[in-house]
Amino acid sequence: MGLGSPILFRSVARAVPSRFATLTVPRILYERMVAHCREEWPKEACGIMTGKGGVARRAYALRNVHAQPAIRYQIDPADQHVAMQGVLAGQEELVAIYHSHPTTVAYPSRTDVAMARYPEAAYVIVSMAGQEPEVKAFRITDGEVAELPWRVADLAGEWVDLRWLPERE
Numbered sequence: 446m447g448l449g450s451p452i453l454f455r456s457v458a459r460a461v462p463s464r465f466a467t468l469t470v471p472r473i474l475y476e477r478m479v480a481h482c483r484e485e486w487p488k489e490a491c492g493i494m495t496g497k498g499g500v501a502r503r504a505y506a507l508r509n510v511h512a513q514p515a516i517r518y519q520i521d522p523a524d525q526h527v528a529m530q531g532v533l534a535g536q537e538e539l540v541a542i543y544h545s546h547p548t549t550v551a552y553p554s555r556t557d558v559a560m561a562r563y564p565e566a567a568y569v570i571v572s573m574a575g576q577e578p579e580v581k582a583f584r585i586t587d588g589e590v591a592e593l594p595w596r597v598a599d600l601a602g603e604w605v606d607l608r609w610l611p612e613r614e
């Protein structure tokens with residue numbers, strides 16, 4: 446007899462992240478996120494939100510280091526490392542990844558879909574194409590895009606802007 450089913454071991458080894466049905470964003474973080482997208486225009490802004498159970502409690506404005514920042518985004522790896530510390534330590538969850546579309550609609554581009562690596566998180570897109578920003582949330586799973594309900598709530602939230610930190614090595 447062997448020592449047990451390897452399939453059973455695999456099934457317990459990896460915790461499945463919670464898949465919330467609605468994204469909740471504290472008003473202060475929503476307002477800062479939109480301001481961040483305005484400040485970066487005509488470049489794409491990017492950031493993440495962490496929290497628990499679909500409720501964002503902290504948002505990080507991160508640097509877009511893509512060579513063509515007007516049409517693409519790539520989160521600065523050092524910024525991402527700092528912002529993800531609580532998530533990597535298991536203290537909180539990655540709730541949302543946000544970026545702006547300076548001149549296009551609030552829907553994931555083909556590149557956004559191809560690059561999506563976090564099926565448990567909400568992908569928030571802020572379109573700056575119209576008079577007013579348009580914000581939509583999506584879940585992207587294995588190339589499939591589904592719109593995700595989201596709401597602004599009167600909750601506390603911490604805004605962390607990593608864009609102006611001194612250059613790191």
Ligand SMILES: [Zn+2]
Binds near residue numbers: 545553554557570
């Ligand atoms: Zn995009």
